Amino acid sequence: MTAVPLPPAHLLTVAEYATLGEDETGRSELMEGNLVMSPSPSPDHNMAALRIALQLMPQLPQDLEVITDVDVDLELAPPDQPGFSRRPDVIVVRRTARPRVRAEGGLIRASEILVVTEIVSPGSRRTDNVVKRAEYADAGIPHYWIVDLQEPASLLACHLTEKFGYLDSEVVGGTFTSTAPFAVNLDLNDLR
Incomplete structure (x- = not known):
């Protein structure tokens, strides 16, 4: 039997959340001070994140790096x-x-991020496309990529505008190519 941690008795600051550790919170995120639990990603999901990171690494300018699965x-x-x-x-x-x-x-800050990528899971479609999209735009993250692994794998690249939040490009399958915020080619067929 696995022990389930008790929820905190009060709404958490980011600093309090950062001190908890995964043993106390499981896989969680913080929404307006509330711990939100989520299941562990599937093997396909994890492999897609790894493959995105591996494709990005050699293409990034020297002043940038890629990090997977970290609290922000x-x-x-x-x-x-x-x-x-x-x-x-x-x-x-x-x-x-x-x-x-x-x-x-502390944690990586939104102001240090150029691109945030979410891989859509069966239970996260609305969260990734609506809730996180709004939060990442409010946080000022310049680029948000939403990857959907349903055949055929696709990527929706969103870039931040001054007045309207994120503006979408077309959904792309096959190879995603962009020059902003850096030159990149991602083979989406390699993600599954």
Whole structure:
């Protein structure tokens, strides 16, 4: 029998959430101070995230790096208020982000992210396409890629505008090619 942790007695700040650790929270995210539990990803989901990361790594400029499955402070609330933290499948960040976390503690910040990628799961379609889309736009993350593994695998690239949140490009299958925020080609057929 697996022990189930008790929920916190109060709404959490991002700093409080960051100190909990996975043993206490399982796989969770923080929404307005509330722990939201989610099941572990499927093997196909994890493999797709790894393959995206492996394809991105040699294509990134020297000042950027790719990180998978890490908690992110969306910076949507003051530090002393109930906060928001998501755990995207893949992020592209400035290389200064990890050393800052090592030195200061805390989480990767939304302001350090250039691209956030979510891989749609059967139970996350609305969350990825509506809820996280709005949160990532509010957090000011310039690019949001939504990957759907249903045959044929596809990618919807969204880029942040000043007035309207994310603007969508066309859904792409086969090979995703872009020049913003850096030159990239992703073989979507390799994700399954």
